[in-house]
Amino acid sequence: MHSSTDTGPDDAVGVGAAVMLVEDDRRVRTAVAAFLRAKGFRVAEYDDGETARRAVLDAMPDVLVLDRMLPGLSGDDLLRDIRTRSDVPVIMLTALGASGHRIDGLELGADDYLAKPFALRELQLRIAKLLRHRASRQSPLAPFTVGRFRIDPSLRRITCDGADVVLSGREYELLLFLLKNPDRVVSRDEMLREVWGWNSGDASTVTVHVRRLREKIEPNPREPEYLRTEWGAGYRFTPSGRSS
CATH class of the missing domain: 3.40.50.2300 (Response regulator)
Structure with a gap:
């Protein structure tokens, strides 16, 4: 040291x-x-x-x-x-x-x-x-709705179909980022940069948090409807829950 x-x-x-x-x-x-x-x-x-x-x-x-x-x-x-x-x-x-x-x-x-x-x-x-x-x-934003999700940034609260999604601080920031980028493929590097503020880092950090997030928002985390993996590219978040 x-x-x-x-x-x-x-x-x-x-x-x-x-x-x-x-x-x-x-x-x-x-x-x-x-x-x-x-x-x-x-x-x-x-x-x-x-x-x-x-x-x-x-x-x-x-x-x-x-x-x-x-x-x-x-x-x-x-x-x-x-x-x-x-x-x-x-x-x-x-x-x-x-x-x-x-x-x-x-x-x-x-x-x-x-x-x-x-x-x-x-x-x-x-x-x-x-x-x-x-x-x-922490800059204030007005509440907004994306697909099945409603976000109240002032309360750091996110609901899905009216039910609270209980999130840690980093999970909240990750889900908020995804909700601001719906139906777009985002790479792990972009997620590390925008959510963690890292210019470089271990991609397993993203993998761990995506898995935890799926456990909280997906009806079946093994077959995700909202947060899907785009192999070789990153992840795509579909707020409507479409399985297509």
């Missing part, structure tokens, strides 16, 4: 934002907290999941930086609990760098993932990107 003295436009993003850092390795926690504070973030430090869970109940941070391997209440369990109440951006930290472990974190609702050891500057840039992306998605 190392820092950098390089500066750029992202150094102004998130100044004053509240970061909750949950990391049981004191050396890592101290280094990350000191670096982020020097960049203008307000950092609250916790070394176990249960204490952090109680703190979240009192005040939700702007960003959560969460170690996956924690004593007692694990990072996975803490994230699972948080996702029942908030879509706060979450970056998971782990010493487990394998692809399967990364996908597990994304399945639970993490927005981003860093394997140890990592550069402190990279963590800062990822936090800034999440904050910037979230801010860009």
Whole structure:
């Protein structure tokens, strides 16, 4: 783990934002907290999941930086609990760098993932990107209807045939993007760019979230009516639910 003295436009993003850092390795926690504070973030430090869970109940941070391997209440369990109440951006930290472990974190609702050891500057840039992306998605829009779906952006609420679709923050943004691009094939790269704000990234991130979204909107996720795969190209979202 190392820092950098390089500066750029992202150094102004998130100044004053509240970061909750949950990391049981004191050396890592101290280094990350000191670096982020020097960049203008307000950092609250916790070394176990249960204490952090109680703190979240009192005040939700702007960003959560969460170690996956924690004593007692694990990072996975803490994230699972948080996702029942908030879509706060979450970056998971782990010493487990394998692809399967990364996908597990994304399945639970993490927005981003860093394997140890990592550069402190990279963590800062990822936090800034999440904050910037979230801010860009919070501009008010009037409610609108597309096919069987009605969207109320001010409430971050989407219904299908009048029934609420219960979504995590990233699932909401993905479905909103698809509803704004009906009946058009969109590639995984475009989805990563427009929904995650990444210029490049692991396509499995999209695959995981598409699967989770299908489980929530499709009558039969194995035979999707709305969100269909266009092999070799990406996905096509058909808001009317046509099976053609």
